[in-house]
Amino acid sequence: MKLYNILSNHYALDGGAMFGNAPKALWSRWMPPDEQNRLRMATRAMLAVTTKDVILFEAGIGAYLEPKLRERFGVTEPEHMLLKSLAQRGVSEMDVTHIFLSHLHFDHAGGLFSAWQDGRKPDLLFPNARYFVGETAWERATHPVMRDRASFIPALHQKLEDSQRLSLIRKGEAFSFDGLELRFFQSDGHTPGLLCFDLRFGENRLVYASDLAAGRPWVHLPITMGYDRCPEQLMDEKCAILTSLAKDDGWLFYVHDPDVAVSRIQVDEPRQSFVAVEHQPELVM
Numbered sequence: 001m002k003l004y005n006i007l008s009n010h011y012a013l014d015g016g017a018m019f020g021n022a023p024k025a026l027w028s029r030w031m032p033p034d035e036q037n038r039l040r041m042a043t044r045a046m047l048a049v050t051t052k053d054v055i056l057f058e059a060g061i062g063a064y065l066e067p068k069l070r071e072r073f074g075v076t077e078p079e080h081m082l083l084k085s086l087a088q089r090g091v092s093e094m095d096v097t098h099i100f101l102s103h104l105h106f107d108h109a110g111g112l113f114s115a116w117q118d119g120r121k122p123d124l125l126f127p128n129a130r131y132f133v134g135e136t137a138w139e140r141a142t143h144p145v146m147r148d149r150a151s152f153i154p155a156l157h158q159k160l161e162d163s164q165r166l167s168l169i170r171k172g173e174a175f176s177f178d179g180l181e182l183r184f185f186q187s188d189g190h191t192p193g194l195l196c197f198d199l200r201f202g203e204n205r206l207v208y209a210s211d212l213a214a215g216r217p218w219v220h221l222p223i224t225m226g227y228d229r230c231p232e233q234l235m236d237e238k239c240a241i242l243t244s245l246a247k248d249d250g251w252l253f254y255v256h257d258p259d260v261a262v263s264r265i266q267v268d269e270p271r272q273s274f275v276a277v278e279h280q281p282e283l284v285m
């Protein structure tokens with residue numbers, strides 16, 4: 001089994017929104033904003049290749065947005081970076097057999113759509129893959145509340161449903177691939193039913209925590225995002241997964257960190273928090 005990070009398109013989000021109640025004087029030391037107060041972020045997927053299966057974890061924002069929205073979200077690469085990065089690993093759209101999505105916010109699932117073309121509706125990519133979404137996350141995406149409605153892509157939900165290749169993951173479900181065990185840690189603090197991917201392979205453990213800890217700054221327990229619906233609950237959930245990961249000396253995968261794909265996690269006893277160490281810009285295991 002081989003494991004890689006796969007870059008999808010970058011985007012830019014408001015620094016204040018990304019750091020919730022943390023003051024700018026603090027977060028701007030970790031991530032300096034541009035002149036519009038925006039932070040350039042990665043949307044990073046992960047690829048596992050086994051003897052039988054080609055498994056993609058998330059799809060990033062992709063390139064489906066129309067020009068006006070691309071501009072607003074700072075998506076500057078013209079091409080579909082997810083497909084390009086997969087090709088660099090020798091993987092085509094046709095090869096992918098499984099796609100797991102932590103939740104269906106546009107910056108995690110938009111890469112399932114083809115790149116924007118004038119006068120054409122986007123197509124659903126990966127015709128040979130099954131798409132896996134948590135039952136609760138699917139319910140939220142298809143019945144959003146006013147606060148998070150704009151983060152979902154209704155046209156994508158319809159395409160996923162019409163494909164007849166959508167599977168909903170029930171609580172407690174797990175998957176076994178050749179050389180890879182996959183379990184899920186469900187978190188509700190960012191959005192209901194977000195699934196963190198908990199991978200075990202050989203002696204190793206790696207958690208793709210998605211928006212539960214999207215980059216190195218969010219490893220600090222009290223640092224949450226303005227987009228989180230229940231920041232206090234998110235802190236408790238983050239504490240649980242990071243405590244377990246630190247105990248196993250495992251790797252934490254970052255979906256949005258602009259520079260680092262994975263770190264190990266250590267307990268920061270005096271601060272009753274965690275620190276990220278051994279940063280790796282690329283994941284190749």
Ligand SMILES: [Zn+2]
Pocket residue numbers: 103105190191211
């Ligand atoms: Zn999200």
